[in-house]
Amino acid sequence: MATLQLAQRMENVQPNAIGELLKFGADPALISFAGGYPDGTLFPVEQLNDVYRVAILEQGKQTLQYTVSDGDPKLRAQLAERATRKGTPCALENILILQGSQQGLDLVAKMLVDPGEIVVTESPTFLGALIAFNPCQPRYVGIPMDDEGMITDVLEEQLKAGLKPKLLYTIPDFQNPTGVTMSAARRKHLMALAHKYDFMILEDTAYRELRYRGEAPPTLKSLDDDDRVIMLGSFSKILAPGLRLGWAIASAPIIQKLGLLKLAADTQCSTLNMAAASLFMERHDLDGHIETLRAAYLRKKTLMLDMVRQHFPQEVTCTDPEGGLFTWLTFPKSFDTTQFMRDHALTKAKVAYVPGVSFFPVDGEPNHARVNFSGQNDAMIVKGMSALGALVKQEMAKL
Numbered sequence: 001m002a003t004l005q006l007a008q009r010m011e012n013v014q015p016n017a018i019g020e021l022l023k024f025g026a027d028p029a030l031i032s033f034a035g036g037y038p039d040g041t042l043f044p045v046e047q048l049n050d051v052y053r054v055a056i057l058e059q060g061k062q063t064l065q066y067t068v069s070d071g072d073p074k075l076r077a078q079l080a081e082r083a084t085r086k087g088t089p090c091a092l093e094n095i096l097i098l099q100g101s102q103q104g105l106d107l108v109a110k111m112l113v114d115p116g117e118i119v120v121t122e123s124p125t126f127l128g129a130l131i132a133f134n135p136c137q138p139r140y141v142g143i144p145m146d147d148e149g150m151i152t153d154v155l156e157e158q159l160k161a162g163l164k165p166k167l168l169y170t171i172p173d174f175q176n177p178t179g180v181t182m183s184a185a186r187r188k189h190l191m192a193l194a195h196k197y198d199f200m201i202l203e204d205t206a207y208r209e210l211r212y213r214g215e216a217p218p219t220l221k222s223l224d225d226d227d228r229v230i231m232l233g234s235f236s237k238i239l240a241p242g243l244r245l246g247w248a249i250a251s252a253p254i255i256q257k258l259g260l261l262k263l264a265a266d267t268q269c270s271t272l273n274m275a276a277a278s279l280f281m282e283r284h285d286l287d288g289h290i291e292t293l294r295a296a297y298l299r300k301k302t303l304m305l306d307m308v309r310q311h312f313p314q315e316v317t318c319t320d321p322e323g324g325l326f327t328w329l330t331f332p333k334s335f336d337t338t339q340f341m342r343d344h345a346l347t348k349a350k351v352a353y354v355p356g357v358s359f360f361p362v363d364g365e366p367n368h369a370r371v372n373f374s375g376q377n378d379a380m381i382v383k384g385m386s387a388l389g390a391l392v393k394q395e396m397a398k399l
Contacts, residue, residue, distance in 0.1 A: 009115075012134035031384035032352040036176065036325055037375030042296060043240050044280075044289055051279035055272055063275040069263040070255070071097025071247070072274040078281050079233070079247055088222045088231065093252045096259055097269050101206050101232040101246035105132035107261045108167070108202050108230055108248075113138050117166040122150045124328075124359035124368070126176045126204065129169055140361035141165065147319075149175065149182030152189040165199045172220060173208040174324025177359045177370035181322055184217040191223045203231045206246075209238050209290050211323035212298035227251035230258075235277060237325070238290050243273045297325065297374050303381050304373040311389025313396050318371075325374040328356070331367040331392075334399055338366060344395060349387040 055063045070076065076095040083090050098104045105128065113119060115137035121129065123142025130140075141163060143155045150170060170190070172182035182190075194201050203220040221231040227250070234246035248258055262268075280286065304327060308318045312329075319328045331337060338355040345351045356368025373381065 009135045009137055012137055027350065029350050030346070030352055031350060031376060031380050031387075033371045033373070033376065033384065034352045034354045035375060036372060038237055038241065038293070038325070039296060039300075039374050039377075041377075042293060044284070047280060047284045047289075048240065048276065051276045051283060052272075054279055054283075055275040059275060063272045065271060067268055067271045067274070069268050070259050071095070071269060072271070072278060075274050075278040075281075076247075078278060082281075083233075083249060088219045088249065090221075090249050094249050094255060096248045096250075096255045096262065097274060098232075098246040098248060098262070099244050099266060099269055100236055100241070101204060101234040102128055102132065103262070103265070104230075104232040104246060104248045104258075105129050105169075105202070105204070107258050107265070109133045109136045109138075110261055111254075111257055112167050112200060114166075118164060119361075120155065120163075120165040120168040120199075121361050122170060122175060123361060123363075124177055124356060124365075125169065125361055126171060127354075127358050129204070130361060133169075138166075142361040142363070145175070145178060145180055147180060149180055149186050150190070152186050152193065155190070156193055159193060159197045164197075167200050167202060168194065169202045169204070170220070171204045171206070172217070173205055174210065174321050174326075176207070176324070177326055177354070177356065177368075178328040179319045179321030179324050179326045180328075181214075182217065187217055187220055187223060191220060191229075194228055195226060199228070201229045203229055205231060206234045206237055207324040208233075210294060210297060210325070212294040212301075213322045221249055227254070230254060238286070238293065239277065239280065243277060245269060245273055245277055294323070297323075300373045300376075300378065300381060301327065303378055304371065304385060307382060307385035307389065311386045311393075313393055315396065316392065325372055327371050327373060329353075329369045329371055331369075332396070332399065333365075333367050335396065336366045337369045340392070340395060341369075344391050345388060349384070349391050351384045351388045353388075 077092045080090050080092050080095050109132055113136040117138055118141055119133055119138040120141045120143060122145050143150050149172060174181055201220055221229045231249040235243050305318060305320060315332050317330045338357055341355055354370040356370060357364035357366045
């Protein structure tokens with residue numbers, strides 16, 4: 001048998017603890033709050049059936065064929081118009097269609113980050129971003145957060161002390177995993193720092209349209225006057241994740257470079273799925289569908305937070321997001337959510353969540369958990385969170 005000699009970059013591509021823990025989740029009785037799943041009962045199945053029928057039966061000669069790597073021009077134009085209408089001006093040449101925004105994380109890291117260069121993230125940050133960045137072998141610097149998002153004063157102190165990041169990654173709206181939104185003042189401060197210290201920003205807006213309370217701050221891209229922000233968006237949370245469609249918004253030269261990397265990675269996104277998404281935007285009310293999602297997720301979030309307040313010890317806190325899909329539980333520092341999930345939550349309460357430690361780019365903190373409220377129905381939220389809270393009370397009483 002041949003000796004498999006892996007590239008050095010594979011040292012950072014490893015199975016993670018969460019994947020190992022969730023192998024216990026094969027039990028069909030398990031109530032999972034772990035994934036970032038939207039509510040499948042809210043997928044617009046009839047409208048999607050309509051657009052796929054048209055795309056195949058009436059447009060099949062085009063939609064089942066190859067197309068350009070940048071993505072269907074009509075869909076790109078629609079997304080550019082939509083972004084401009086919602087406050088982030090751009091044109092067709094500023095849009096690249098992606099296999100979900102996750103591909104954007106991969107391509108941007110490949111384009112910008114050499115081994116040993118510094119990537120700044122919020123601490124905690126999206127685990128999927130770390131997985132995408134790791135093969136490029138960066139050094140991470142995590143910036144703490146509060147209820148206004150990344151604490152940009154801490155970032156400024158480190159920049160003044162000599163920190164030289166190549167890239168800063170942020171989810172400013174309903175951050176994954178915490179649900180926190182970066183304030184408008186912090187966004188402006190971050191853009192000023194990026195200009196002064198000359199680093200690029202990757203703005204992940206996968207959850208931005210799922211706002212159900214309060215006024216939306218401006219996107220970082222809308223504040224960008226020197227082409228240093230790359231903004232990612234996705235249909236996964238506002239239409240259906242099975243489409244595997246997202247997009248990048250950036251300057252034309254950046255889009256061209258990312259397009260070359262996409263051509264090397266997968267040639268193009270599905271012509272059929274792009275046509276279906278374009279037809280959906282043309283023939284159906286995407287904004288109306290998003291309003292339905294907002295109302296449903298607000299109800300689910302309110303129910304989940306009520307369950308935490310009713311059934312968990314007072315020492316356990318949770319964030320109260322203005323949108324998105326997650327709340328972030330914080331336990332006393334002596335409480336290990338990974339061990340608790342393995343030894344108690346999965347086996348006794350039949351409940352899964354994502355332990356918080358893996359969301360930290362450096363110096364993981366074991367006393368947190370990310371909980372998704374969008375993927376389960378109301379009855380499962382009540383059943384799962386009440387059972388989980390009862391077990392937490394029992395275990396915390398032993399500490």
